[in-house]
Amino acid sequence: MTEPESGPSLRELISAPHPDHAPLPRAPLNEHGVREVRGVPYLPVEGSRPLELDLWLPERSGSGRLPLVLFVHGGAWRRGRRDDLGPRTRHWTPGPFARIAAEGFAVACADYRLSGEAPFPAPLDDLRAALRWLTLRSAELGIDTGRTVAWGESAGGHLASLLTLTHTDPSPAGAVIWYGPSDLTTARGPFTPEDPASPEALMLGAPPATAPQRARAASPLTQVRAGTPPFLLVHGEQDSMVACSHSQDLAAAxxxxxxxxxxxxxxxxxxxxxxxxxxxxxxxxxxDSLAFALRLVS
Known part of the structure; x- marks a missing residue:
């Protein structure tokens, strides 16, 4: 009597393909010469929603791979949409990511776990995973993640700064940061480290004053090192939510x-x-921000 051959379990057979090797969705070129691919899973999260990203892929001229903008959305680490560059760009036609792609970048807008889902360092870990997935699938996508510009606004600017300062495989080519927090250890503007209800405390899982090591690890200002990639920091002088000193002090460091x-x-x-x-x-x-990004990868 022969033994039955072993094979995948029923659970494995009915599960969705793993993002590392699942087929990529197809999309035609739109009128702007860009393929827009929405809702591509990049990371299965146990007990939670799978994390996804959106892609804007311009038609390539020649055989070279495209540089990448990895965009990180804002929303106080607790809300927001991955494809939202901020309220002042929502009415643009074509939208901001199609415009970036039309200049020769591939664009990826990635989900990350919000503060109601998991505390820091989860959102930073998710962005690392997104960059790992984009690198793994880079040949299919026609991109060069060694020429990645991290672009973020508000809370996304904070995470994009941390990714640029701490990620090494591959290191981003640079960062474009719009009005991002850089220091979670010191009172600035409306933020106080003792407040347990602040967005920063919710993101960390504790008030920064009671978790100083975690607050330092989550502060771009304390992660600056020699050899850091180029940065563009853009901030409103009258910012009533994230004090302009966040960008001023990060630039000085x-x-x-x-x-x-x-x-x-x-x-x-x-x-x-x-x-x-x-x-x-x-x-x-x-x-002007896009022109800075283009200079980094030219």
Whole structure:
């Protein structure tokens, strides 16, 4: 009597394909010459939702691989959409990511676990996993993750800063950070380290004052080191939610560590999310930020 051959269990057979080798969705080129691929799983999370990312892939000219913008959304670490560059860009046609792609970048907008789902370092770990997945699938996608620019706004700027400062395989080519927190250890603007209800405390899982080591690990300002990639920091001078000093102090620390280039643009009359400035000014901030990113990968 022969033994039955061993094989996959029923649970394995009915499970969705693992993101590392699942087929990539197909999408035609749109009128702007960009393929827009939505909802691609990149990380299964035990007991939680699978994390996904959206892709904008321009048509390649020649055989070279495309540089990548990895975008990280804001929302106080507890809300937000992965494809949202902020309230002042939501009405744009074409949208901001199609515009970035039209200039020759591939764009990936990644989910990460929010503070109601898992505390820090979970969201940073998720972005590392997104970059790992993009590297694994880079040949299929036609991208070069060695030329990745991390671009984030608000809480996403904080996470994009940390990713750029601490990730090494591959190291990002640089960062574009819009009004991101850089210091979770010191009272600034409306933030106080003792407040258990602050977005920072919810993200850390404890008030920063009671978890100083975790707060330091989550502060881009304390993670600056020699050899840090280039940074562009853009912040409103009248920001009432994330004090402008976050970007000013991070820029000073980066310059002291020898990072080059480091550019700091403070925007007069601008509040958080670019409230208080004209549509034309927001367009210019975006255009100049994209030009900085392009210089990093040229």
């Amino acid at each position: 980066l310059e002291a560590a020898g990072s080059s280039p480091v550019e700091l643009w403070t925007i007069p009359n601008a509040d958080h999310g670019w409230h208080g400035v004209s549509d034309a000014q927001v367009e210019q901030i975006f255009t």
